Amino acid sequence: MDIQWYPGHMAKAKRLLITQLGKVDLAIELCDARLPLSSRNPALNALISHKRRILLLCKADLAEPAKTKQWLAYFASIGVEAMAYDATPQKTKQAKLFIENAAKAVIERGERRGIAKTIRAMVIGVPNVGKSTFINRMYGGSVTETGDRPGVTKSNRWVKVSPYLEILDTPGMLWPKLNDQQAATRLAYIGTIKDAVYNQEELCASLLEDLLKAMPQRAMERYKIKNPELTGYDLLEEVCRGRGFLMRGGIMDTDRACAVVLDEFRAGKVGKLTLEEAPIPEKPREESLDEC
Ligand SMILES: Nc1nc2c(ncn2[C@@H]2O[C@H](COP(=O)(O)OP(=O)(O)O)[C@@H](O)[C@H]2O)c(=O)[nH]1
Ligand SMILES: [Mg+2]
Missing domain, CATH: 3.40.50.300 (P-loop containing nucleotide triphosphate hydrolases)
Structure with missing residues (x-):
């Protein structure tokens, strides 16, 4: 992406x-x-x-x-x-x-x-x-x-x-810093970047994959995912089946699935989730005789 x-x-x-x-x-x-x-x-x-x-x-x-x-x-x-x-x-x-x-x-x-x-x-x-x-x-x-x-x-x-x-x-x-694509993807999850700028299906699949890693139980329950090993488009289809996002003729409504998954995440409905780990706090440097 x-x-x-x-x-x-x-x-x-x-x-x-x-x-x-x-x-x-x-x-x-x-x-x-x-x-x-x-x-x-x-x-x-x-x-x-x-x-x-x-x-x-x-x-x-x-x-x-x-x-x-x-x-x-x-x-x-x-x-x-x-x-x-x-x-x-x-x-x-x-x-x-x-x-x-x-x-x-x-x-x-x-x-x-x-x-x-x-x-x-x-x-x-x-x-x-x-x-x-x-x-x-x-x-x-x-x-x-x-x-x-x-x-x-x-x-x-x-x-x-x-x-x-x-x-x-x-x-x-302030404009978002997007040099790092992993950071950019996460900024898109939280809605900092307008939806039109990226591919919704790729973004949503990536979010679902991350949710399955971070909170497998909750993600599987909420989106009725039976197989947590699924990735990409297969995962989106599983959500469509699980949540009943189907159009006439049984066609998967992946657009709807994307909108719902992103909205629910942004509203915190899947649960509290911090997407980035804090670096270990920097200790104040101790005086060293060598440096004197
Ligand atoms: N859960 C939660 N949502 C918030 C909070 N503050 C703002 N929001 C929501 O975040 C979205 C963006 O807020 P907004 O104030 O328009 O952000 P701005 O673009 O930085 O001005 C809106 O849907 C707000 O309702 C908060 O403390 N908690
Ligand atoms: Mg504003």
Whole structure:
């Protein structure tokens, strides 16, 4: 399967992101807790190097909690401030505190100079990680527009979410990194890449194969798969038979099977699944006499 992202889209996203980043004190990067590495794009590092930045592992309700813990330990070990997030009121409250805490240094610097500094933050991430949902949850219905500033348009407003924190209402779109085709395939599983860009049947068969490896019992039960050794198109046909996705004349409705399997996976109906293992946390390097 060859998954591509159009260079034109990438260039446009980058231009827009650079403009938006120029206006903020803090970047809130969102990635998907099921794919914490591949749903980030290291290209952001170059654009953001001098800015305060935090990371939210979103849709944590769909990931395996033990693995999310390992990811958080890994990120802590490389100096990335991260927390697991899902779009619940409880986690939203935690996220607000987390962001305010990250912004503290900037706030305190302002206070020392007698300025009640408001932190301006923006949300950044690849498509479908939950940016719009997160922003809406942060607003929590009590949207206070802050802006009679020039150039503030309806879709580019600063919204006050707490006394010291304003968030840009338009998230920054980061393009997915697709050089690695295994990562690209997994990004397609979670819906980061538009369905039109890849072959649905190949993608769905690949997802079913991965589900059979990761959670054989659940996958076999849900999709009525009798033979877990099946692969590719044979596997799709087995799902059609098992779930009754048949058209007139008994023809297999593989399109329907693909749509259902992908939708159900994206909605977490098959179960919590983290698609990527965290690297072993990096230990702080011990001083060595040899290096002195
Ligand atoms: N299970 C789950 N789904 C979520 C969560 N946050 C967002 N979603 C869903 O993920 C999809 C993409 O979310 P959206 O906010 O539009 O992502 P964006 O493209 O980054 O703005 C939507 O169907 C949301 O309902 C979450 O915390 N948990
Ligand atoms: Mg959105």
